[in-house]
Amino acid sequence: MSAVPEPTRNGWFSLADLRAGARAILPLSIGAFPFGLAYGVTVVESSMDNVVGWLASFIVLAGASQLAISDLLDQGAPWFIVIGTALIINARFVMYSGALAPAFSEYPKHWRIPLAHFMTDQATVTSLLHDQRERDRHRRFAYYVGAGLSFAVAWWIGTTIGVIIGATIPEGLQVGFAAPLMFIALAVPSIRDRAALIAAVVGFSVTLMAKDAPMNTGLLIGAAAGIAFGLLAKTRGPEVRDDG
Helix, strand or coil, X not given: CCCCCCXXXXXXXXXXXXXXXXXXXXXXXXXXHHHHHHHXXXXXXXXXXXXXXXXXXHHCCCHHHHHHHHHXXXXXXXXXXXXXXXXXXXXXXXXXXXXXXXXXXXXXXXHHHHHHCCCCHHHHHHHHHHHCCCCCHHHHHHHXXXXXXXXXXXXXXXXXXXXXXXXXXXXXXXXXXXXXXXXXXXXXXXCCCHHHHHHHHHHHHHHHHCCCCHHHCHHHHHHHHHHHHHHHHHHCCCCCCCCC
C-alpha cells in the first residue's frame, strides 16, 4: 500500500485552492512587504553582514526574532544569548504546531518538514480558519501552501529591496508601523467568542506590560497569559457565539 494517499480530483496542488490561500492571506502579505523592507534597512544599518542578514529571511523566516538577533549582535551579545533569545521568541511555534498537527498528519510525510518552514503566525491563523470549514485534506494542503508561500514571498521581496536600497529610505518614511498593524489584522478574524476575546485582550495587555522583560520574552509571556485566561474562560460560564 502506498505511503502517499492517492489525490482526489482536486489533487494535492489544486491551482484553485493555491490561489484561494494566496487571496485569503493577501492583506497580511501586503503588510509583510513594508515589515520586510524595514528589516532589510535594519540589516544594512547594523553590524551584521548584509548577505547573512538577507539570507536570514529565507532560513529563519521569523521577523520578530530576526530583528532581535540584529539588535543583540549590535550590542555584542554572546552567541548563546542570541540563539537563546531567538528560540524563546519563536517558542510560540510549538503551540502553532499543536494546532496544525491534526491537518498536517493527513499530508504526505515527505511534505511535512518543508511545509513547517512556512508556519508563520499569519499562515497558521489563515489556515486554521479555513480548516474549520474545509474537510478535504488535499484542498487543505493546497490552501496552506498558497497562503504560506505567498506570505513568505512578500517578506522575501521586502527584505531584498530593503537590503538593496539600504539607508536611502527617507527618515520621514516610517515603515515599521506595518508590523503591529499586521498582527492586529491577524488577531481580529480569530475572535469569534467570549473566550477568544478575553485571550486577545489579556495577551495584548500583558505583552505591553512585559515589553521590557529580559531576553525579549514579553511576547511569550503575553501569549502564555492569553492562552491561560482563554482556557479559563472556556471552562467557566457560557459561550456567546456568533454563527452568522
